[in-house]
Amino acid sequence: MIASVIADSVKVNGDAPLSIGVSGAWGVGKSSTLELLAAELKEIDPEPIVVRFEPWRHQKQDNVRAAFAECIANAIIDNEGIDDTIKSKAKSIVKRANWMRIAGYGLGGALTLATGVPLTGIVSRGVDTFAGMTDGDITEDDVAATKQFAKNGSSQIANLFDGDDEVAQSPYENIEKICEEFGDTLKSMDRRLIVLVDDLDRCLPETTIEALEAMRLYFFVPKTVFVIAADEEMLRLAVRKHFEVAGQTLDEQHLQSYYDKLIQLPFRLPSLSEADVVVYMTMLIVGQQPKIDDERRVEVSEELCQKLGQTWKGSRITRTAIMKTVDPDEIESDFENRIAMIERLAPRLVESRQIGGNPRLIKRFMNSLAVRRSLATKLGIPNETSESVLAKVLLLQRCGEPAMVKELEIDVLNSVDGKSNLLMQLEGNPVEPTASEVEVDPGGDVKDTEVATPIKNLDVSELWKSPFAKEWVKMPPDLAGVDLRAAIHVSRGADQVFSHAVKLSPESSELLEALIAQPSMADGLNNEIQEIQSEEAATIMGALIDKMVSCNQPDLRDWMNCCIAFSDIHTSQQTLLVSSLSKIGADRWEPAHAVALLNKPYTQQLSIELAGKLPPEHPALRVFAKQA
Structure with missing residues (x-):
């Protein structure tokens, strides 16, 4: 919209x-x-x-x-609807952009950028020549080599600009001229x-x-x-x-x-509302229906968006309303169950501070769920480990406190049958809803609100008494009677398998798998990390940070060092690293973590960020204060 x-x-x-x-x-x-x-x-x-x-x-x-000017000029040159006179003006802008590179980078670097000649060519010869003139022993051969290099360089520049000496002006003059030619070019166009x-x-x-x-x-x-x-x-x-x-x-x-x-x-684009999330996740599932083609997908999307446009009146996007937008013959048998699952997930994905209605994080959530579902199918895991069970476990792992996740995993793996004694306490014995606890939404759907045994009266840790924990426990399906070993098993392998689903080159996928398997070995993979293209570095860094913020406390140091090592090489990721580190809870920060972050370009910024979030006497802050 x-x-x-x-x-x-x-x-x-x-x-x-x-x-x-x-x-x-x-x-x-x-x-x-x-x-x-x-x-x-x-x-x-x-x-x-x-x-x-x-x-x-x-x-x-x-x-x-220069790159900006060239990008605009090339768009005009490549457009078939523009006549040659206008294109010639745009070509002049490209020449001036190349001269800006020469002025900004010096002969060697600019020629590499503009001509594609690698460092092993003319630039490396220039470096060798310069070394010969500055090694303290200037010979006649050095002088001759310098003259020849200057002559060759001049020839390269002449070829670069097709003999057009007019572009060889000062950077300021070139910028002024580019703006003037740019205006003239657009004026000539309709x-x-x-x-x-x-x-x-x-x-x-x-x-x-x-x-x-x-x-x-x-x-x-x-x-x-x-x-x-x-x-x-x-x-x-x-x-x-x-x-x-x-x-x-x-x-x-x-x-x-x-x-x-x-x-x-x-x-300003806001985060998604609960209704937005329901529609967004529904369309992700609609896109997975083999019988719904692109044209039908657009029709369903438009119909749902029309309903979404009416939510300001107080109406909700209900399961009944969604089912009316599709034909029974074009959807798979579990479609309605998956929509019901979305209804349960949407409020938590909006309220959670870890996801907060962010479309990219929601899509990542659904992708992770799809991977777990696929793993469960391939491993022949029993049907009781349904997608709804996997989704509820994933929700806890993504949005709950790491200590809660660890506590549940230990409880499940220590039980004889994989059923959690902790969840048996938390879920209690649901009672029938009273009349005041039955909601009728504007769409006509009846929603029963189950009332469980109050968590505050149970013998569980404080973490399970948080608002998120209470809502998670109440959210169907109940898990107390389910063998959760399979759900935990696929969750441990899903993150590594998911790296293959991300659009990474084979080399980048291999590196990500290696880092996830052994984060403590990041320093030994410096050469491989350097080979990663900058556009893929952000994807890898995002995966590493996800592991860092969700790992168990004993592993935090290794994951933190892994992210630091990666951002030391791909410095464009340091801003994301600082932002993520500042969100780690005060109870997880240790002095050793702060020591690993000393003498970095972002140390001061990180210490400022943490100063507003950690107690004044926190040991990590004292470490940063010593450097300051």
């Missing part, structure tokens, strides 16, 4: 320049919104040129300003240019600022629309860091002012 609203805003804006912000936390659907927006923009007449730019792909390997900027919050602070400043150069050019998708808090962090490096401190008012100057029209 937000994508449609943004598209409408673009339509009514005419040729005036416009900058739009799509903000929200990690995983709430910013990238998906841009994809939906790109489809909506195709309906505009005349159809605009839509460009997608991801700045994080260029950090540390390219000049972001179409608008819409730039979708994604994953800006994945960049390091310096790259974030460079990308923002690059975009600002074009914000006032007519016929341009910039849509920037990023977590606003991460942008604020980058801006604050940028000015701190420059010796300045920005308060919240100035940070907001900086953001407001960038974004004319802000949109």
Whole structure:
């Protein structure tokens, strides 16, 4: 819906320049919104040129300003509907972008980027030549080699720019000229240019600022629309860091002012509501029905979205309403049972602070459940270990305290028949609901509220008296009479098997499996970690952090060291690491953990984050204080 609203805003804006912000936390659907927006923009007449730019792909390997200018120019050059005169202007912009690389990186690095010549070619010859001139023993051969290298370098540059000396200006002059040529190019076109900027919050602070400043150069050019998708808090962090490096401190008012100057029209994506989650999870299951094709899927989605649009009146998305959107002949026999399971899961997935209605985390939850279900089938596990049982165990493992999970596992594995004595106490003996405990929702469905023995009167640990624990225990199905050994068994293997389902290269999947199997060996896999592409590093880091935050206390040090070692090499993941470490409970932090995090680029930031969450006299804080 937000994508449609943004598209409408673009339509009514005419040729005036416009900058739009799509903000929200990690995983709430910013990238998906841009994809939906790109489809909506195709309906505009005349159809605009839509460009997608991801700045994080260029950090540390390219000049972001040059890459941005080149990305836009190439979109114009590659468009079949643009005449050659306009394309020639765009080609001039590409040449200037290449010169910006030369000016920003020096001859060797720029030629590598612009020509594809590897370091073993002209650049390595330049390094050898430089070494010969600086080793304290300059010979005639060194002088001759230097002259020849300079001559070859000049030839390379001449070929790079096709003999166009005009582009060889100062960086400032080139930027001014690029903006001028960019404006002239768009003025000659009868179409608008819409730039979708994604994953800006994945960049390091310096790259974030460079990308923002690059975009600002074009914000006032007519016929341009910039849509920037990023977590606003991460942008604020980058801006604050940028000015701190420059010796300045920005308060919240100035940070907001900086953001407001960038974004004319802000949109914030909220986390999903309970009704949103029900529809989202339903569509995931609809997508698994072999008899429902893409066209029918769209029809079901549209019908459910219409019902979702009416929830502001107080109506609910009920199982009955969902079943009316599908035909009995096109769904599998367990479809309704799975929808009932979704109804039970949705409130917990919204309320849980670990998931909090985040679409990406919900999808990860459902993917993990699918893997466990598949494992259970392949291992011939009894039918009593149903998907609902697996889902309830998974919910506890994802959203409950690690100590609760460990306590239940020990209780189950120590029993003779795999049935939990702990759950027998917690579930008690349900009683019949009274009249006041029967709810009738606006859709007409009757919902019975079971009343169990009060947990506070039972002989169990305090963790099981939390609001989440109480709701989890009450949630069907009851588990006290179920052999849970199978559910625990598949949960232990599912995370490793799931790595194959993630879109990773074979090499990356192999590395992830190795790290999960032996996190303490991360330092010995430095070479393999270095070979991982930056776009896959985020996926691997996410999997490692999931293990770190959910592991048993004795394993926390190994998992923490594993994540530290990985982020030491893939520094773009350090922001995520700091955020995740700051969420670890005070009772789990030990002095040894803090020692492992000393002398890191992010140590100070982490200590500041923890200072607001750990008791003032906590041993971990004292370790950080000694370094300060």
